[in-house]
Amino acid sequence: xxxxxxxxxxxxxxxxxxxxxxxxxxxxxxxxxxxxxxxxxxxxxxxxxxxxxxxxxxxxxxxxxxxxxxxxxxxxxxxxxxxxxxxxxxxxxxxxxxxxxxxxxxxxxxxxxxxxxxxxxxxxxxxxxxxxxxxxxxxxxxxxxxxxxxxxxxxxxxxxxxxxxxxxxxxxxxxxxxxxxxxxxxxxxxxxxxxxxxxxxxxxxxxxxxxxxxxxxxxxxxxxxxxxxxxxxxxxxxxxxxxxxxxxxxxxxxxxxxxxxxxxxxxxxxxxxxxxxxxxxxxxxxxxxxxxxxxxxxxxxxxxxxxxxxxxxxxxxxx
Amino acid sequence: xxxxxxxxxxxxxxxxxxxxxxxxxxxxxxxxxxxxxxxxxxxxxxxxxxxxxxxxxxxxxxxxxxxxxxxxxxxxxxxxxxxxxxxxxxxxxxxxxxxxxxxxxxxxxxxxxxxxxxxxxxxxxxxxxxxxxxxxxxxxxxxxxxxxxxxxxxxxxxxxxxxxxxxxxxxxxxxxxxxxxxxxxxxxxxxxxxxxxxxxxxxxxxxxxxxxxxxxxxxxxxxxxxxxxxxxxxxxxxxxxxxxxxxxxxxxxxxxxxxxxxxxxxxxxxxxxxxxxxxxxxxxxxxxxxxxxxxxxxxxxxxxxxxxxxxxxxxxxxxxxxxxxxxxxxxxxxxxxxxxxxxxxxxxxxxxxxxxxxxxxxxxxxxxxxxxxxxxxxxxxxxxxxxxxxxxxxxxxxxxxxxxxxxxxxxxxxxxxxxxxxxxxxxxxxxxxxxxxxxxxxxxxxxxxxxxxxxxxxxxxxxxxxxxxxxxxxxxxxxxxxxxxxxxxxxxxxxxxxxxxxxxxxxxxxxxxxxxxxxxxxxxxxxxxxxxxxxxxxxxxxxxxxxxxxxxxxxxxxxxxxxxxxxxxxxxxxxxxxxxxxxxxxxxxxxxxxxxxxxxxxxx
Numbered sequence: 001x002x003x004x005x006x007x008x009x010x011x012x013x014x015x016x017x018x019x020x021x022x023x024x025x026x027x028x029x030x031x032x033x034x035x036x037x038x039x040x041x042x043x044x045x046x047x048x049x050x051x052x053x054x055x056x057x058x059x060x061x062x063x064x065x066x067x068x069x070x071x072x073x074x075x076x077x078x079x080x081x082x083x084x085x086x087x088x089x090x091x092x093x094x095x096x097x098x099x100x101x102x103x104x105x106x107x108x109x110x111x112x113x114x115x116x117x118x119x120x121x122x123x124x125x126x127x128x129x130x131x132x133x134x135x136x137x138x139x140x141x142x143x144x145x146x147x148x149x150x151x152x153x154x155x156x157x158x159x160x161x162x163x164x165x166x167x168x169x170x171x172x173x174x175x176x177x178x179x180x181x182x183x184x185x186x187x188x189x190x191x192x193x194x195x196x197x198x199x200x201x202x203x204x205x206x207x208x209x210x211x212x213x214x215x216x217x218x219x220x221x222x223x224x225x226x227x228x229x230x231x232x233x234x235x236x237x238x239x240x241x242x243x244x245x246x247x248x249x250x251x252x253x254x255x256x257x258x259x260x261x262x263x264x265x266x267x268x269x270x271x272x273x274x275x276x277x278x279x280x281x282x283x284x285x286x287x288x289x290x291x292x293x294x295x296x297x298x299x300x301x302x303x304x305x306x307x308x309x310x311x312x313x314x315x316x317x318x319x
Numbered sequence: 320x321x322x323x324x325x326x327x328x329x330x331x332x333x334x335x336x337x338x339x340x341x342x343x344x345x346x347x348x349x350x351x352x353x354x355x356x357x358x359x360x361x362x363x364x365x366x367x368x369x370x371x372x373x374x375x376x377x378x379x380x381x382x383x384x385x386x387x388x389x390x391x392x393x394x395x396x397x398x399x400x401x402x403x404x405x406x407x408x409x410x411x412x413x414x415x416x417x418x419x420x421x422x423x424x425x426x427x428x429x430x431x432x433x434x435x436x437x438x439x440x441x442x443x444x445x446x447x448x449x450x451x452x453x454x455x456x457x458x459x460x461x462x463x464x465x466x467x468x469x470x471x472x473x474x475x476x477x478x479x480x481x482x483x484x485x486x487x488x489x490x491x492x493x494x495x496x497x498x499x500x501x502x503x504x505x506x507x508x509x510x511x512x513x514x515x516x517x518x519x520x521x522x523x524x525x526x527x528x529x530x531x532x533x534x535x536x537x538x539x540x541x542x543x544x545x546x547x548x549x550x551x552x553x554x555x556x557x558x559x560x561x562x563x564x565x566x567x568x569x570x571x572x573x574x575x576x577x578x579x580x581x582x583x584x585x586x587x588x589x590x591x592x593x594x595x596x597x598x599x600x601x602x603x604x605x606x607x608x609x610x611x612x613x614x615x616x617x618x619x620x621x622x623x624x625x626x627x628x629x630x631x632x633x634x635x636x637x638x639x640x641x642x643x644x645x646x647x648x649x650x651x652x653x654x655x656x657x658x659x660x661x662x663x664x665x666x667x668x669x670x671x672x673x674x675x676x677x678x679x680x681x682x683x684x685x686x687x688x689x690x691x692x693x694x695x696x697x698x699x700x701x702x703x704x705x706x707x708x709x710x711x712x713x714x715x716x717x718x719x720x721x722x723x724x725x726x727x728x729x730x731x732x733x734x735x736x737x738x739x740x741x742x743x744x745x746x747x748x749x750x751x752x753x754x755x756x757x758x759x760x761x762x763x764x765x766x767x768x769x770x771x772x773x774x775x776x777x778x779x780x781x782x783x784x785x786x787x788x789x790x791x792x793x794x795x796x797x798x799x800x801x802x803x804x805x806x807x808x809x810x811x812x813x814x815x816x817x818x819x820x821x822x823x824x825x826x827x828x829x830x831x832x833x834x835x836x837x838x839x840x841x842x843x844x845x846x847x848x849x850x851x852x853x854x855x856x857x858x859x860x861x862x863x864x865x866x867x868x869x870x871x872x873x874x875x876x877x878x879x880x881x882x883x884x885x886x887x888x889x890x891x892x893x894x895x896x897x898x899x900x901x902x903x904x905x906x907x908x909x910x911x912x913x914x915x916x917x918x919x920x921x922x923x
Contacts (some may be wrong), residue, residue: 014629018626033897057555190537250491254490257453257455268558268559269562270558271561274559274561302455304478308480311480312558314492315492315494317555
């Protein structure tokens with residue numbers, strides 16, 4: 001009797017349940033799109049113009065990886081304290097991860113350590129993995145600095161002086177580049193003057209003073225913004241020193257073409273932005289730190305800037 | 320390999336009911352059929368879907384090709400207009416072409432970056448909208464210039480590149496596709512050669528190619544005849560080295576659909592060549608994407624199969640129950656029959672075969688019952704025959720003994736005694752006959768014994784005395800006849816033959832519950848135990864024919880009682896050497912009514 005009840009009552013009931021599931025659920029809806037990951041990007045500049053290619057890379061990655069990006073700029077360039085406040089605010093407001101281009105490793109150290117306890121933090125340009133950051137996307141700053149030192153040797157005869165310029169704090173990856181270049185230049189018998197600007201200082205006025213005081217044969221700028229602004233100053237001068245630098249933007253390409261900049265060491269900014277977001281998403285997915293290989297870079301001069309490969313490097317296919 | 324399965328199946332088959340096997344078989348066959356049909360339909364549907372998707376890709380590509388072709392023809396017409404309407408008719412020595420070119424540019428500025436005319440030496444003759452050529456530029460060395468000069472009859476489309484000809488105060492570097500052609504110009508009446516350059520905005524091509532719906536993860540890209548990418552939705556990723564595309568292989572594909580594996584992914588690739596330029600539109604749909612759709616279909620298919628299986632199990636159970644109900648009913652009837660039921664209903668209904676089977680079993684059971692009745696009848700007849708044979712053994716035996724005594728008396732002149740003996744013998748035989756009845760009252764049986772004792776006492780010259788007593792009411796009960804006399808005969812021959820006047824025989828009849836006991840005791844020499852045991856043993860040694868008290872009497876009585884009343888009844892012998900013998904006859908207490916029944920059974 002019990003057997004009969006099972007077969008004649010339970011079986012049809014199960015069948016009806018299946019029918020209900022069949023009618024109630026639509027298979028197409030099974031693969032519902034997941035909620036996007038919210039990532040905050042904290043730049044170290046007041047506007048993202050010099051980072052436009054990087055930002056495009058980030059946006060492409062955001063589109064591919066279902067990420068919602070919030071790009072934050074500072075009210076004053078390279079203000080590490082403002083970055084610290086922004087970092088704390090973003091973590092408190094529930095960002096899933098933070099992408100940071102640090103303005104000062106030392107100022108931000110504690111804030112990054114605290115933030116990294118709550119959400120993954122990936123840095124660009126300056127390595128803060130010692131402070132708890134989960135990843136670091138950059139060129140090899142030391143190698144890039146040495147490369148800049150090498151190319152600057154051509155523009156500064158032995159015994160001449162070379163001015164090394166950085167608009168970012170000493171405690172950054174930019175400063176590492178500067179140190180490496182300094183070593184190369186000093187080893188080759190050049191007088192090296194190192195000028196690292198404070199956020200409060202105006203590059204233009206400092207540069208004017210340094211040029212007058214040092215009369216350098218070459219000036220080397222180690223970040224995009226400083227290079228752009230230095231080129232703008234130097235192209236107005238009658239007998240300006242040769243300018244070398246790191247970074248790429250439309251303005252730098254124009255200065256390169258005009259001869260205001262002799263050579264640049266450029267990385268693929270688009271790739272840097274894309275890989276940074278990708279690394280952060282990977283950390284969020286795998287709950288493990290990411291060790292990314294350093295980005296490649298190459299030397300671009302006026303003569304080869306329109307080579308197909310350099311076109312792709314300097315001029316993103318922007319829409 | 321198949322051995323264990325076969326054994327398992329045989330064991331399962333043996334243990335299962337017909338209904339279970341039918342349900343299982345029906346369901347298995349139906350499910351297999353359903354899956355087979357489903358898979359056939361599924362693969363057919365998949366093939367159709369693939370074909371449709373390929374067709375859809377081709378249709379989409381054809382549309383994009385149409386738009387792109389229209390766009391390129393528009394550019395070519397623009398170039399033609401600039402050449403035939405503006406340049407060819409003008410004398411450069413007298414006219415400035417800038418205004419006319421401006422007009423053309425303004426009319427097509429959505430698709431253009433610049434229009435420029437260069438002399439054979441690469442000098443800028445006219446341009447719009449920008450007019451200042453960069454100092455660093457050498458147009459005559461650019462590929463668009465040299466190609467145009469090399470093949471003067473054609474219009475040439477370049478691959479995308481950054482436009483670097485003119486000074487731009489905004490430092491704008493635009494990606495363009497250059498359309499160049501060799502032109503002939505008039506300068507002061509002389510014909511000279513030059514190059515007309517129309518730089519098309521890359522965005523124009525992008526607008527045509529992007530947002531093309533080739534399924535959720537499908538996309539379209541554009542390459543030139545050498546496989547160089549002109550447009551790709553992820554062009555910058557490819558330029559940055561973060562993504563690879565199979566564009567070089569695609570350059571070798573003919574128009575139509577192709578299967579390829581690239582980067583570990585199987586892809587459906589559709590190619591369409593753009594007219595005139597030799598460019599190729601390539602539509603890519605990853606196969607995983609197709610299977611995403613199939614996945615949903617498979618899920619739905621599984622749902623349907625699962626539900627159908629449930630339904631089939633239910634229907635098949637009911638169906639098999641209905642089919643096997645008559646067989647099960649028949650099985651129950653046979654089981655009832657096995658348990659001894661006599662009123663079994665074999666009318667189970669059902670299909671012809673089962674009904675035939677039930678009729679056959681009913682007929683068989685009926686035949687079996689008749690046969691059994693016959694066997695019982697035959698057994699009864701056999702028993703009666705045996706009884707009669709045993710009965711017939713008594714009379715000659717006794718007659719022999721009595722006549723032996725009469726002869727002995729007559730020989731000795733004891734006529735009176737002989738008369739008495741013969742009188743007793745006559746009474747004895749009258750009771751023996753009892754009008755042919757084998758069941759007689761105990762009274763008659765005791766009377767019969769008394770006459771026998773009378774005869775024997777005379778013969779043995781009163782060597783023993785005999786007493787016959789019966790409990791009240793016992794004499795009116797019934798017994799089979801001639802059971803006491805053979806016991807007395809043995810008691811006399813073995814116990815009294817050598818007595819010297821002190822022999823004593825006691826016959827006592829009394830009730831014992833539902834039975835009647837008749838005990839015949841003597842004070843003779845008794846018997847050892849092995850003799851006692853052999854007396855009632857049907858296979859015991861028979862004495863020589865004619866020997867007195869050979870034991871035939873005992874066995875005869877014992878077997879007759881058992882044949883008539885069953886194994887619970889019969890003789891029991893209690894004897895010890897030198898201590899006499901008691902033979903106890905146990906019988907059922909039969910009143911007249913019961914005796915009549917026995918009489919009928921035995922004498923019907």
